[in-house]
Amino acid sequence: MTARPFFLVLSMYLVAACAALPGGGGGGGSSLRHFLLTPLAADTPPLNPVPAPDYTFEVVQVTVPPYLNRTQIVTRPGPNELYLSETHQWGDALPDNLTRTLAANLAHLLANDRIFPRSPLLPIPAHYRLVTEVDRFDQDADGSVVLALFWRLFPGNDMTPLTERRALWRSAPVAGTDYGALVAAMSRLWGDYSQGVAREVARLSTTARR
Numbered sequence: 001m002t003a004r005p006f007f008l009v010l011s012m013y014l015v016a017a018c019a020a021l022p023g024g025g026g027g028g029g030s031s032l033r034h035f036l037l038t039p040l041a042a043d044t045p046p047l048n049p050v051p052a053p054d055y056t057f058e059v060v061q062v063t064v065p066p067y068l069n070r071t072q073i074v075t076r077p078g079p080n081e082l083y084l085s086e087t088h089q090w091g092d093a094l095p096d097n098l099t100r101t102l103a104a105n106l107a108h109l110l111a112n113d114r115i116f117p118r119s120p121l122l123p124i125p126a127h128y129r130l131v132t133e134v135d136r137f138d139q140d141a142d143g144s145v146v147l148a149l150f151w152r153l154f155p156g157n158d159m160t161p162l163t164e165r166r167a168l169w170r171s172a173p174v175a176g177t178d179y180g181a182l183v184a185a186m187s188r189l190w191g192d193y194s195q196g197v198a199r200e201v202a203r204l205s206t207t208a209r210r
Helices: 003-020 094-109 179-208
Strands: 033-035 057-059 072-078 081-090 115-117 128-139 145-155 163-170
Touching (some): 072 128, 128 179, 145 179, 163 179
Antiparallel strands (some): 128 145
16 A cells, blocks of 8 residues: 555544544534532522521431442433433532532521531531432433432431431423433432421421420
8 A cells, every 4th residue: 555545544534533532523423511410599498497507417428329320321211221321421429419419408408507418537526417328310211300219317426317218209201312401300309308308307406495
């Protein structure tokens, strides 16, 4: 092969390879997008009445099943099938994102700035500890988002829970493959869970003062 045809073939190969990369030439490639769950909106009203913020609250790291503990956003195209999107991914480790968002939601709903994720670097004694085990958090084949979890609320370092509940939420269907709308629906369901925990904390705090 002469030099000229060789370089022509090489050039064509490089162009094709670049076009196959995320965001690559001609608009035909799929660009990589990253997403995060968001806390409740600032105009979401806190609980009424809100308990006095005279307690500390520790949000233990949320756990998720292995199929969710990955960078790709997971959906279910069928009852026994998972789809892992290579072009729509989490911008942070999902358990970390869930934990921080939950702490922010509870701090807002309970008007208490002493609600924090557990940190080995800042061991603060807590009046309450929240443990959350997510069983499922993904989009179903019908487009709805499903959140299924088990949560327990402990008093301080006591291992006997004050409350333990299994719960499930399902959103309205999200049309098409709009991952922005999908993550927004997930954020709303996580906010619903946060509100349930906040109501229970308010009930317990009010009862403790009687």
